[in-house]
Amino acid sequence: MVVIATVLCFLQTSPGAAGSSYIALLPMVLIFGIFYVLLFLPMQRQKKTQREMLAGLQNGNVVQTSGGMIGTIVSIENDTLVLRIKPDNVRIQIARSAIAGVISEKS
Numbered sequence: 298m299v300v301i302a303t304v305l306c307f308l309q310t311s312p313g314a315a316g317s318s319y320i321a322l323l324p325m326v327l328i329f330g331i332f333y334v335l336l337f338l339p340m341q342r343q344k345k346t347q348r349e350m351l352a353g354l355q356n357g358n359v360v361q362t363s364g365g366m367i368g369t370i371v372s373i374e375n376d377t378l379v380l381r382i383k384p385d386n387v388r389i390q391i392a393r394s395a396i397a398g399v400i401s402e403k404s
Contacts, residue, residue: 351393354378359400362391367400 368380
């Protein structure tokens with residue numbers, strides 16, 4: 298990395314270097330590439346796994362909501378779920394997007 302920076306500094310300071318404007322853009326392109334690999338790709342993978350998990354929800358799955366409640370899915374309608382919360386078997390209706398994760402498959 299140090300070698301690349303040294304070469305870039307040498308090429309930028311040499312008078313009359315052909316294409317020096319393109320070389321000046323190279324660090325910007327490299328920084329964008331690093332950000333893409335380190336930030337955007339993992340974020341896209343995480344969103345994809347979240348979408349797949351929400352699409353695969355079934356009756357009987359034990360799930361945790363984003364609020365921290367743990368319950369069993371009783372019924373599923375389009376974008377809403379009915380959860381049974383223990384110990385009193387209280388039933389609540391929540392949005393599908395409020396599910397943070399599946400704790401266990403059908404019990």
